[in-house]
Amino acid sequence: MAVNPSIQCAPQLGRSLSPRSPIAFFNRVSSRPAFLNEAPSSRIVLVRSQMPSSDGLGHTRSVVESDSHVESLGASALSAIDFLTLCHRLKTTKRKGWINHGIKGPESIADHMYRMALMALIAGDLPGVNRERCIKIAIVHDIAEAIVGDITPADGVPKQEKSRREQAALNEMCEVLGGGMRAVEIKELWAEYENNASLEANLVKDFDKVEMILQALEYELEHGKVLDEFFLSTAGKFQTEIGKSWAAEIISRRNSRLASKLH
Template structure:
């Protein structure tokens, strides 16, 4: 798994500290962890986004989309889920479909990681329940975050195509498959029109 630097939690070297500091050093690794799918298609490391950058993009999009287009959604819950959805990758890395890890195994690895990171915090069980909700797609809010997660990937693919990273159609196809709501389907169709004409 390619990263910018080793996990910051290693700096503790077994020393005890406050739970919030320990949790921060765990999730800080998302800033060091490249989104592996972009590296796989040739985006150079110096231009490749981190999982932390992706998660910020998802959270901001979720805020804007939930509050503007989905008044029936609990926007606070949507943003909370968005902030938590990639947390397990701080320990297990950004496992992609090309890594040969089946969905059940990936879920088990990430859930254990999230449980260990959040278990340090006073409201850890509540946060873990939100992460589970996302994984299970058991609420409208969780399913909305899943769609926005892929939308953000499509937006980033469009940026990379304009920066000369080649034809990233596979990422658009993957994103299009999960767009359920008419509003996000329309937004995604508009995004498609913004791609560079020669790919």
């Protein structure tokens, strides 16, 4: 990969740069071994702004970069990739409810969460509802299933025990991530959904059910099955007007299909 020629190491300082200007940063990891008794060293790196000046070039400024900072970035990258590798299981673990009903090649947990996030993205604005937070909750709400798998009512696991297992799995995943602000945020988002503790959680709970019955309708069309169980289990349980409206549209389409089959 070619290195941007506007970013270079130099022994001299560059011109000053307004703190408001967009900056292109460049981090370099030293290849030499680090020793515990060695004081962190520093080097000066010239950083050129992406905003051109009158001469057509970006302004430059010097940045002092310490080895300890680079090592911190390396540790962060290690934790991030370990966490994302663990989350790969969400892409490969199939939703058990569909397996139990004989659906071949069913959706994964990640498939389910992705379409829920899209629902949050396209939903109309609601008073007092933070749509961005809804997207985050949708992405996180089933994340513990990377470890515990998809536990369904058919498994006979009490709700309290299911929650305990998922909480323990979530804690383990956040340890893999290395803790910090992002781990705290993931825990907060998960708990908010689990406890149905906000308007955002109410809406995402509805999206969880809406996504399930939409998928059920699609599998009925694709496989010629009747999946009444999924529609009956969600009937009357929608909390928001958007959830009720979208569910009604899905059920209307299903009823029209079933009526046409009878004729």
